[in-house]
Amino acid sequence: MATQRKGKQSFVPFIQPVITAWANVAGKKESEGPLGTTFDIKSNDSYFGQETWEQAEKHMQQLALQALCEKAGITQNELDLVFSGDLLNQCIGSSFSLRNTNIPHLGLYGACSTMAESLLLAAMTVGGGYFDKVAAMTSSHFASSERQYRFPLGYGGQRTPTAQWTVTGAGAALVSSNGKGPKITGCTVGTVTDLGIKDANNMGAAMAPSALATIKAHFEDFNTRPEDFDLIVTGDLGQVGKETLLNLAQLEGIGLGGKITDCGCLIFDNLKQDVHAGGSGCGCSAVTLCGELLNKLSKRKLNKILFCGTGALLSPTSTQQNLPIPGVCHAVCIEGC
């Protein structure tokens, strides 16, 4: 077996991983947005029938996994492994959703890059012949995030123009060596980049340098360029972060302009929905990938995308201690079937 490594930070799976099914769950505001028709399960109840918002997040992951298995035509018992994580302290959305299911679980923390991180690890697992039905999953919830990272909702804190709106939603994708669907053809692991941004209400700017670093690494490792992709989809820089990324790229003479789109910009209608700089949260890129993007890839409306999950690796503690916000970005190249 030859090395599967490509360049410095990237690899190609030995066995071809195929995304054979995907499912998503979304809240009310998300369902009213431009991607509303691409969600499998929608709810107007921010509690999703649970007692707390944290439990709602757990339940969204349960619903996403259930919908995923239904769409894949398998039972949950047939899942070999779930890679998942979320934004809640100690990732309780993920661990509680899998309690007593008997499904092997590896927990991740990549902040809002988690959908890309879980997909990359699922590709590695399937590509190495370790397990064959591997789910990649994540979630976020506006209300649980607000109270954990910022203020209690009842406080009615004013949001700054650069603030993003945490998406209430969960997404799950099934990666397998057998079956039909979009293919994962190359992955790039990100490094932790920190340019000193300290404003927890401007996470787009904090993440943009890491997005550029990973996109550049992917181009270099695979000897490819923006023109080779239909879309380079970051998730979730939002409007401010996307502009920052384009500016940073231009300074280095890289023309990303026509190819870049961002899950945080796609998910809400900024004119009608008053979300300031766009969407954020692990759930943002998860519901966009596990709906809009994979739908289009499976119908060949898109042929090749670079899905770049971006995460702001702050915590309320690091913010209180006046530390900057490190960013990370992992990239997964997905090709239509």
Next chain:
Amino acid sequence: MATQRKGKQSFVPFIQPVITAWANVAGKKESEGPLGTTFDIKSNDSYFGQETWEQAEKHMQQLALQALCEKAGITQNELDLVFSGDLLNQCIGSSFSLRNTNIPHLGLYGACSTMAESLLLAAMTVGGGYFDKVAAMTSSHFASSERQYRFPLGYGGQRTPTAQWTVTGAGAALVSSNGKGPKITGCTVGTVTDLGIKDANNMGAAMAPSALATIKAHFEDFNTRPEDFDLIVTGDLGQVGKETLLNLAQLEGIGLGGKITDCGCLIFDNLKQDVHAGGSGCGCSAVTLCGELLNKLSKRKLNKILFCGTGALLSPTSTQQNLPIPGVCHAVCIEGC
């Protein structure tokens, strides 16, 4: 390439992963304990020269990684990938330690099972030919854990008899396909087990069922039994959890008695150090593995161990919401060189 899967939850790496180097960092209390001579870096300063305990944890990881590379005779730039995580909210110990190092990083959350989880994923990565110098790392800190999970230290809260003492320490292991050292010959991914334990001061009891579930799964998947190992090392159930595990095993007719030891029981001298039910925290199994255990495996004082990282997947939020504590355990079989 044939499947690398074994049974339901386990796998064997295709390319043989070797643990070519290991390093650990420990605090004052740990250094005064029975494993004191096995630590590479010790400090009497609980801040490790930093401004906060959270930053101390970050710094311990930096020191561990530095010592690891020195012992391996490589520069940090030669590392292909670091799998790491910790107990701090949003895992800031891990992400901040790798800021601007340019080392690819995948963040994990497995609570105190993180050393086993990171080692398992490093074995998968090296075993699949993806990357070749992969570090597995984690840390914990008594003071940052106490104030995050329980009470501010200045409050002087009384500890219950079943409470464990979070280890101040970090451990790192280098996994590679080239070189000499103990070998990773099989891994078992755990499931999330919850038997309804709600006492956040009795995490041993909450984790014991998951330890048994994973040990049983490993035996079944590899058609092996307790007698085949020199040691089955859980980490970190502590005294109460270890007794619970032995009792649960006995109820199922599995005789683990002579083989089980626990990192939470090894690290402190319970008679002299007043730690109640023993040590805990990601750092507990990390410093024990990346010192005592790997030292003995490399000198053939141990020939084959099953290293079983156990994690209590609670958060302060889940405790406040009166939810039970799910447990998880991942197992890595390591053989002497």
